[in-house]
Amino acid sequence: FQSPANPFVSDSSNSLFVDIESLQRQIDELSTFSDTPAPTVTRILFSDKDVLARKYIKSIMCQLGLSVREDAVGNIFARWEGYEAELPAVATGSHIDAIPYSGKYDGVVGVLGALEAISVLKRSGFQPKRSLEVILFTSEEPTRFGISCLGSRLLVGSEQLSEGLKEAVDGQNTSFLDAARSAGYAEDQEDNLFSSVFLKKGHYFAFLELHIEQGPILEEEGVSIGIVTAIAAPASIKVDFEGGGGHAGAVLMPARNDAGLAAAELALAVERHVLASGSVDSVGTIGILELHPGAVNSIPSKSHLEIDTRDIDEERRNKIVSGIHQSAVEIAERRRVKLSSFKIVNQDPPASSDELVINAMEMVSQKLNLTHKLMISRAYHDSLFMARISRMGMIFIPCFKGFSHKPEEYASPVDIANGVKVLALTLAKLSLE
Amino acid sequence: FQSPANPFVSDSSNSLFVDIESLQRQIDELSTFSDTPAPTVTRILFSDKDVLARKYIKSIMCQLGLSVREDAVGNIFARWEGYEAELPAVATGSHIDAIPYSGKYDGVVGVLGALEAISVLKRSGFQPKRSLEVILFTSEEPTRFGISCLGSRLLVGSEQLSEGLKEAVDGQNTSFLDAARSAGYAEDQEDNLFSSVFLKKGHYFAFLELHIEQGPILEEEGVSIGIVTAIAAPASIKVDFEGGGGHAGAVLMPARNDAGLAAAELALAVERHVLASGSVDSVGTIGILELHPGAVNSIPSKSHLEIDTRDIDEERRNKIVSGIHQSAVEIAERRRVKLSSFKIVNQDPPASSDELVINAMEMVSQKLNLTHKLMISRAYHDSLFMARISRMGMIFIPCFKGFSHKPEEYASPVDIANGVKVLALTLAKLSLE
Numbered sequence: 044f045q046s047p048a049n050p051f052v053s054d055s056s057n058s059l060f061v062d063i064e065s066l067q068r069q070i071d072e073l074s075t076f077s078d079t080p081a082p083t084v085t086r087i088l089f090s091d092k093d094v095l096a097r098k099y100i101k102s103i104m105c106q107l108g109l110s111v112r113e114d115a116v117g118n119i120f121a122r123w124e125g126y127e128a129e130l131p132a133v134a135t136g137s138h139i140d141a142i143p144y145s146g147k148y149d150g151v152v153g154v155l156g157a158l159e160a161i162s163v164l165k166r167s168g169f170q171p172k173r174s175l176e177v178i179l180f181t182s183e184e185p186t187r188f189g190i191s192c193l194g195s196r197l198l199v200g201s202e203q204l205s206e207g208l209k210e211a212v213d214g215q216n217t218s219f220l221d222a223a224r225s226a227g228y229a230e231d232q233e234d235n236l237f238s239s240v241f242l243k244k245g246h247y248f249a250f251l252e253l254h255i256e257q258g259p260i261l262e263e264e265g266v267s268i269g270i271v272t273a274i275a276a277p278a279s280i281k282v283d284f285e286g287g288g289g290h291a292g293a294v295l296m297p298a299r300n301d302a303g304l305a306a307a308e309l310a311l312a313v314e315r316h317v318l319a320s321g322s323v324d325s326v327g328t329i330g331i332l333e334l335h336p337g338a339v340n341s342i343p344s345k346s347h348l349e350i351d352t353r354d355i356d357e358e359r360r361n362k363i364v365s366g367i368h369q370s371a372v373e374i375a376e377r378r379r380v381k382l383s384s385f386k387i388v389n390q391d392p393p394a395s396s397d398e399l400v401i402n403a404m405e406m407v408s409q410k411l412n413l414t415h416k417l418m419i420s421r422a423y424h425d426s427l428f429m430a431r432i433s434r435m436g437m438i439f440i441p442c443f444k445g446f447s448h449k450p451e452e453y454a455s456p457v458d459i460a461n462g463v464k465v466l467a468l469t470l471a472k473l474s475l476e
Numbered sequence: 477f478q479s480p481a482n483p484f485v486s487d488s489s490n491s492l493f494v495d496i497e498s499l500q501r502q503i504d505e506l507s508t509f510s511d512t513p514a515p516t517v518t519r520i521l522f523s524d525k526d527v528l529a530r531k532y533i534k535s536i537m538c539q540l541g542l543s544v545r546e547d548a549v550g551n552i553f554a555r556w557e558g559y560e561a562e563l564p565a566v567a568t569g570s571h572i573d574a575i576p577y578s579g580k581y582d583g584v585v586g587v588l589g590a591l592e593a594i595s596v597l598k599r600s601g602f603q604p605k606r607s608l609e610v611i612l613f614t615s616e617e618p619t620r621f622g623i624s625c626l627g628s629r630l631l632v633g634s635e636q637l638s639e640g641l642k643e644a645v646d647g648q649n650t651s652f653l654d655a656a657r658s659a660g661y662a663e664d665q666e667d668n669l670f671s672s673v674f675l676k677k678g679h680y681f682a683f684l685e686l687h688i689e690q691g692p693i694l695e696e697e698g699v700s701i702g703i704v705t706a707i708a709a710p711a712s713i714k715v716d717f718e719g720g721g722g723h724a725g726a727v728l729m730p731a732r733n734d735a736g737l738a739a740a741e742l743a744l745a746v747e748r749h750v751l752a753s754g755s756v757d758s759v760g761t762i763g764i765l766e767l768h769p770g771a772v773n774s775i776p777s778k779s780h781l782e783i784d785t786r787d788i789d790e791e792r793r794n795k796i797v798s799g800i801h802q803s804a805v806e807i808a809e810r811r812r813v814k815l816s817s818f819k820i821v822n823q824d825p826p827a828s829s830d831e832l833v834i835n836a837m838e839m840v841s842q843k844l845n846l847t848h849k850l851m852i853s854r855a856y857h858d859s860l861f862m863a864r865i866s867r868m869g870m871i872f873i874p875c876f877k878g879f880s881h882k883p884e885e886y887a888s889p890v891d892i893a894n895g896v897k898v899l900a901l902t903l904a905k906l907s908l909e
């Protein structure tokens with residue numbers, strides 16, 4: 044680790060200069076590319092604002108002297124060539140898409156922070172042995188096409204997704220292909236359009252992601268750095284009920300089969316199944332519940348729910364998914380509505396961080412005199428998928444009250460700078476492995 | 477009743493010629509003015525399609541030689557001057573707005589059917605003594621501004637509505653004034669803009685409305701004509717909950733205060749309170765339930781419900797409304813969410829039909845050899861409000877399985893023709909009173 048060729052790594056780690064003012068300015072500026080007013084941020088995949096935000100990121104990449112590549116789904120790669128460029132590179136990155144009415148730190152800290160880490164290393168005179176890459180992943184959030192971690196999921200070789208994307212449409216019936224093309228991607232007409240994105244196992248030596256914790260633990264315990272050992276396993280489900288509908292005045296209660304009340308019951312059943320697991324690590328959420336036709340004087344004839352459930356224990360989470368399915372069937376039967384669809388959109392296994400990477404992050408944190416702890420990530424990240432083709436590790440920093448996915452989301456400049464320092468030194472260390 | 481001046485009324489009632497083919501063609505043509513594809517109909521107040529549909533109705537009114545007047549909120553009046561024109565007129569009418577994804581008969585039968593009734597009377601050589609008027613009411617449905625029977629409610633002198641309309645906005649934050657102006661109404665800048673719509677008690681001698689039953693009774697019992705004796709009393713409520721929101725993975729269950737689950741619980745509580753009334757005449761519906769921000773991986777931080785509850789017994793219905801309020805308070809407290817709004821939008825008293833009008837409708841039905849029965853209207857209608865300033869009566873015709881507010885809504889040409897005959901003869905009879 045103490046390489047004579049890199050005095051920076053051995054000597055100056057305590058005087059590392061993170062230009063936090065510039066980084067904060069970039070975070071603030073990026074947040075203005077939003078479809079909803081500040082302090083909320085809404086940046087949906089391939090929207091005009093997303094395209095502008097991508098341009099902004101690419102301009103920073105270019106200013107840093109990195110070579111920029113984009114793939115067919117819009118993953119963006121910025122490379123700093125190492126002096127042993129034939130070795131698998133060390134990569135880091137995150138996402139900049141933002142769910143409706145959310146905040147400005149989720150994902151963004153791991154993209155702009157990674158570019159600042161490269162900047163730090165460049166200013167210090169460091170020369171990488173393995174190349175370093177910063178990745179901006181397409182659509183970590185499932186907002187537009189219902190597919191979470193779309194870019195990283197495809198990158199690590201999902202054949203199913205590669206095929207599925209050709210037919211995928213959003214809520215306005217715009218195809219993924221048209222949306223991607225309008226943003227300047229997916230322009231080739233070839234058969235392997237999306238499988239061209241796949242990267243082989245071993246393509247990267249290691250992948251790191253810097254991210255706000257999105258939970259309250261680091262802040263509550265006054266710890267600066269969270270070193271993630273595992274990422275919880277998410278499953279998401281779409282459910283549709285169909286009933287008879289009708290006039291809210293004229294159809295008497297015994298004659299009703301109300302698809303909306305079936306949805307309300309299922310929402311509460313999800314909560315019940317999650318609580319019945321007995322573990323605080325089980326969570327379940329109904330973030331989307333829509334009624335059709337959606338008129339005050341009309342009995343809902345259709346309802347649509349989207350359910351998210353996660354656990355660090357895959358088996359326990361799968362048991363919750365089965366429980367939800369049983370409830371949906373039972374509710375439909377009892378209320379005489381049709382369970383017209385129960386679709387498990389994804390049911391991913393959890394991922395573990397790599398020992399080598401964990402050790403490097405721990406060593407760097409100690410060196411920097413930053414308090415740190417090993418912890419679990421309850422939110423999923425692109426790292427969940429990158430772990431399938433590469434060593435993986437994540438760096439968490441504290442965030443205000445653990446808030447995320449809402450405008451109150453906040454991480455302090457000091458905490459962000461600490462995260463960038465740990466990322467920079469870990470990148471440097473792994474680059475020399 | 478057997479006026480020598482009107483041989484038609486006495487002699488030819490069995491050979492009354494309703495041009496049902498033309499009427500059916502008009503009903504079909506009107507249904508094409510829709511924002512959603514056939515067989516669904518969506519015609520929202522002051523939308524482009526509503527404006528086109530109004531033009532279509534006015535052209536028929538003109539072709540019949542009626543004089544057309546429009547008031548500041550877009551109620552349309554077509555008058556056939558009687559030979560004692562100074563007497564209060566006899567009026568009939570209904571609405572042509574259609575809730576999203578509904579059918580083509582609700583309201584429409586009472587507007588186009590009324591114009592065909594006038595046509596029938598004109599063809600027969602009948603001369604009215606009291607003038608006859610056909611009214612198209614603005615926005616019977618509450619779809620756009622959340623106000624049911626907007627046109628008739630204002631017509632009968634609601635000061636509260638007259639003031640409220642100046643501030644009213646729709647879901648897209650378009651003001652009622654702007655919407656009305658874009659449709660060619662509300663153009664005066666005067667203080668009494670909306671109170672100019674008010675009509676005094678006694679302005680009309682009687683008001684009649686022809687409407688599909690929107691319930692299954694007439695069809696099931698094989699009865700041709702329903703004579704409405706009373707209209708059930710509707711109340712509608714808007715409820716908002718606010719919770720903490722947050723990330724669907726990171727916020728553990730004990731730390732949540734989920735506004736969406738509060739809404740789901742309240743929806744089920746509405747059903748419970750309605751069933752607890754013990755009467756089949758109590759109904760309650762949650763037609764609108766919206767979650768914010770509406771992302772699969774975000775805990776709902778806000779929820780909005782719109783509740784409709786009705787009964788033929790006002791006191792019993794009011795008890796249900798109180799029960800719903802108690803539940804909303806209790807749920808908010810238990811789930812640690814804020815009940816940020818509980819607004820009773822309207823809580824109208826029921827209305828009774830007038831004896832004179834009921835008797836006239838019964839006599840006419842007998843004369844026409846049409847089976848008929850006295851019944852209650854569980855749906856509300858503009859008649860509910862017209863009853864405040866005029867004698868009122870309603871004619872129901874059978875509809876397929878009682879379906880309404882959905883595309884399967886259907887009334888047969890024979891049943892429509894029967895309704896038009898009863899309406900025509902009742903108008904003629906009351907005109908001569």
Ligand SMILES: [Mn+2]
Pocket residue numbers: 149184448
């Ligand atoms: Mn996120």
Ligand SMILES: [Mn+2]
Pocket residue numbers: 138149150183254424
């Ligand atoms: Mn994220």
Ligand SMILES: [Mn+2]
Pocket residue numbers: 582617881
């Ligand atoms: Mn209606």
Ligand SMILES: [Mn+2]
Pocket residue numbers: 571582583616687857
């Ligand atoms: Mn109606």
